[in-house]
Amino acid sequence: MKLVKTMLCAGVALALGSGAWAQDVKVDYDKDANFGAIKTFSLKLGTSWGNQISEKRVSDEITQALAEKGWKQAPEGQADAQVVLHGATETKRTLNTFYSGMGMGGYGYRGWGGMGGMGTATTTESEYRVGTLVVDMFDKTGKSLLWRGIAQDELSDKPEKNAKKLGKASDKLFKKFPPESDKK
Numbered sequence: 374m375k376l377v378k379t380m381l382c383a384g385v386a387l388a389l390g391s392g393a394w395a396q397d398v399k400v401d402y403d404k405d406a407n408f409g410a411i412k413t414f415s416l417k418l419g420t421s422w423g424n425q426i427s428e429k430r431v432s433d434e435i436t437q438a439l440a441e442k443g444w445k446q447a448p449e450g451q452a453d454a455q456v457v458l459h460g461a462t463e464t465k466r467t468l469n470t471f472y473s474g475m476g477m478g479g480y481g482y483r484g485w486g487g488m489g490g491m492g493t494a495t496t497t498e499s500e501y502r503v504g505t506l507v508v509d510m511f512d513k514t515g516k517s518l519l520w521r522g523i524a525q526d527e528l529s530d531k532p533e534k535n536a537k538k539l540g541k542a543s544d545k546l547f548k549k550f551p552p553e554s555d556k557k
Contacts, residue, residue, distance in 0.1 A: 396538065398545040402520040406512075408551035413447035414439055414454045419509070422460035427535070431458060434539050435508060438547045455515045459507040462528065470496040502528040504535075508546060522546040 402408075416436055418428055435458065436446055449455065472494050503525060510520035524542035529535050 396524065396526040396542060396545070398522070398524045398542060400520070400522045400546060400549075402552045403518065404552075406519040406552075408519070408553050411444065411453040411551070413445050413452040414456050414510075415447055415449040415452035416456045416458070417449065419457040420459035420461065420507075422462055422504070426532075428458075428460070430536060431460065431506060431539060434543045438543045438550075442547065442550055453513055454519065455511040455513065457509045457511065459509070461505045463503050463505070464500055465503055466498055466500050468496055468498055470494055504528045506539075506542065520550075520552070 416432060416439075418432065421428060435456065439456070440446070444454075446452075473492060504527075505523065505525045508520075508522040508524075509518060511518055524546055526538050526542065529538070
């Protein structure tokens, strides 16, 4: 029984500490904006993240998501809304500690974990990259922010995984878009 508790605690600690991090998506918008009047959009890159292939992939994904909502892409200056993409990556670090040996588990007379026996603790540091995508939607003049979506997630070294994550982020960002669609 003590071994089961030890393994369970170690598994939870590893899952929490190893960057097992859920995608974070936030959306905000101007409650007074009339999204029903917007039929066309232009799209441009505001802040480059230094990867042209990824930037094209994101642009295509956002264009497709808006097209699925009934909006059509138009040249800048002729569109009802201007969509501006911003991207950034950041390296983060996490510490992972794994405990092994005897005397672990349960609540003992020496406190939680009963650290009374022989055992070892190994701590390792890991680095991972987090990508942030900001999608800003302005009115046709480009002066009034109408909508902002922010998606953040751990990036993979595998482009296919990042493409899947981008698809999920896009689905979450535009789930209740345009905002009037969730009013009854």
